[in-house]
Amino acid sequence: MGKTKVQKFGFLIGVVAMLIIGYGPAIEGLTQVGQRVLACTVLMVVFWITEAMPIPFTALLPIFLFPMLGITGSGGQNGITLFAHYAYSTCYLLVGVGFLSGSMVKHGLHKRIALGIVSKVGKKPATLVLGFILAVAFVSMWMSNTTATVMMLPVALAIASALGDEAAGLKKAMVLAIPYAATIGGLGTIIGTTTTPTGLSLIKETIGVEIDFLQWMQIGLPFMIILIPFFWIYMVKFFKVDKMPDIDISIARRQYEELGPMNKGEKYTAIIFMICVVLWCTRSILWGDWFPFATDETIAMFGAIMVMICPIDFKKGEYVCDWKTGFNDIPWNAVILLGGSMVMGNAFRDSGVAEWIAAMLGGMAGMNSVLIVILVGIVTAIITELTTNAVVAAAFIPVLAGVGEAVGVSPFAMMLSCLVACNFAFMLPPGTPPNAIVYGTGEISLKDMMKCGLGLKIISLIIFPIVLYFIVMGVFGIGTV
Numbered sequence: 001m002g003k004t005k006v007q008k009f010g011f012l013i014g015v016v017a018m019l020i021i022g023y024g025p026a027i028e029g030l031t032q033v034g035q036r037v038l039a040c041t042v043l044m045v046v047f048w049i050t051e052a053m054p055i056p057f058t059a060l061l062p063i064f065l066f067p068m069l070g071i072t073g074s075g076g077q078n079g080i081t082l083f084a085h086y087a088y089s090t091c092y093l094l095v096g097v098g099f100l101s102g103s104m105v106k107h108g109l110h111k112r113i114a115l116g117i118v119s120k121v122g123k124k125p126a127t128l129v130l131g132f133i134l135a136v137a138f139v140s141m142w143m144s145n146t147t148a149t150v151m152m153l154p155v156a157l158a159i160a161s162a163l164g165d166e167a168a169g170l171k172k173a174m175v176l177a178i179p180y181a182a183t184i185g186g187l188g189t190i191i192g193t194t195t196t197p198t199g200l201s202l203i204k205e206t207i208g209v210e211i212d213f214l215q216w217m218q219i220g221l222p223f224m225i226i227l228i229p230f231f232w233i234y235m236v237k238f239f240k241v242d243k244m245p246d247i248d249i250s251i252a253r254r255q256y257e258e259l260g261p262m263n264k265g266e267k268y269t270a271i272i273f274m275i276c277v278v279l280w281c282t283r284s285i286l287w288g289d290w291f292p293f294a295t296d297e298t299i300a301m302f303g304a305i306m307v308m309i310c311p312i313d314f315k316k317g318e319y320v321c322d323w324k325t326g327f328n329d330i331p332w333n334a335v336i337l338l339g340g341s342m343v344m345g346n347a348f349r350d351s352g353v354a355e356w357i358a359a360m361l362g363g364m365a366g367m368n369s370v371l372i373v374i375l376v377g378i379v380t381a382i383i384t385e386l387t388t389n390a391v392v393a394a395a396f397i398p399v400l401a402g403v404g405e406a407v408g409v410s411p412f413a414m415m416l417s418c419l420v421a422c423n424f425a426f427m428l429p430p431g432t433p434p435n436a437i438v439y440g441t442g443e444i445s446l447k448d449m450m451k452c453g454l455g456l457k458i459i460s461l462i463i464f465p466i467v468l469y470f471i472v473m474g475v476f477g478i479g480t481v
Helices: 005-023 032-050 055-059 061-068 083-087 089-107 109-118 125-140 145-161 165-186 195-207 213-238 250-258 264-287 296-309 323-329 332-350 353-360 369-383 389-407 411-421 433-439 446-475
Strands: 311-313
Touching (some): 005 032, 032 055, 032 061, 032 353, 055 061, 061 332, 083 332, 089 296, 089 323, 109 145, 109 264, 125 145, 125 165, 145 165, 145 250, 145 433, 195 213, 195 332, 195 411, 264 296, 264 311, 296 323, 332 353, 332 389, 369 389, 369 411, 369 446, 389 411
8 A cells, every 4th residue: 555645745744854963064952963853753653653664664763764864772871772672571472462362362261351342231222331331441452453343343334234223323333432432441451452552661661650551451441340331321422323223143142152161271271361451450468569660661571471381282282372373363563663662751851851841841840730630631622633642652752751740740740741631632533543443443533423422522631630639649659749
């Protein structure tokens, strides 16, 4: 497939902007190295937003550009690290979870969970929509939101195809409920979406604040639990689903029954996965002091090792997961994007660019800190419609560290606001992969997605400051220091 006009224009603009910034007149307050880091950053952000090059490939550009522009090389010159960040620790959280996710898909455990929920919600159209939302959101907490969308979409389309034209509103509600629920469900845990580990890694590197699995659940779960009922009520009312007669959901029940009893692979996968979840949730409060060097990545790799060595049939050499399945399910695009984000974010800080930007925004000092944090979330929620949410997190979180210090607002609170609001992409297909997948089916028009998504975005932005201020910061005290 050839490049679009936007991609061609983005490539040209990115390259020209890099050359002008990198080799133009000296910028006051920046060293030559800082000026060239800024040039590379602008190039990468433009490429990411316009997808002038594939997003993961753009994340690899520093390997070529940094040495060519005299920024740094393999030896970490100018105090800037390059190659080490492509093997950042969080990358191995994604690798380990890939093996666990691959095992769930291989044995059909994820499908059993989702179909089990949908098949038990009853015949009322409104509760059917709720069933899809709950099923997708729950599955999306533990695996890629993209995988959760791909898994449940055929079920929704199968039920929709059995309905007449009079149920058009229900079809749209069911299909659109899937990407929206996958996105919000992904907020619940660190492993639910690639955006969260990317953002948390940048936060740890730039300001030294580390958030573990349990702490993130204290941030993400309140948003997920509170948003889901509002989303359900809104979609039921928006598509007038509550006024429709009862329907036949025998397709979902039949598919669930066809799965039969749980096989060994499902049982072993479920046990190993639950052990990992318990370890993730208890590390910081129970056993972490006994194993001080263990991290969330350690637990993920423990899970990966267990599914690789746990036999289903020892004589036949069959194990819960095989190398090919696990390797193929690792989100390599996200691993590379995370590495490139870390390179850019650290270079941004270490070259003085973040400090320079912060100085320019010092005029915001004196504004109400809560208002500033909320404004960051609103701006992020708007921008995230134009490009995938992981890219927004990668591009903007490093900048907020210096901005927060300059205006006297907690940098972590601003970064947290940006990271959460990145997930409020509901209006356009480019905002998040689940949106693009569902739009690509042809079952949903762009007009439907924009109109329904706008309402959900407004609901999110109304609830966002309340949950952030009163629950995340108020109850749990996260982001207050």
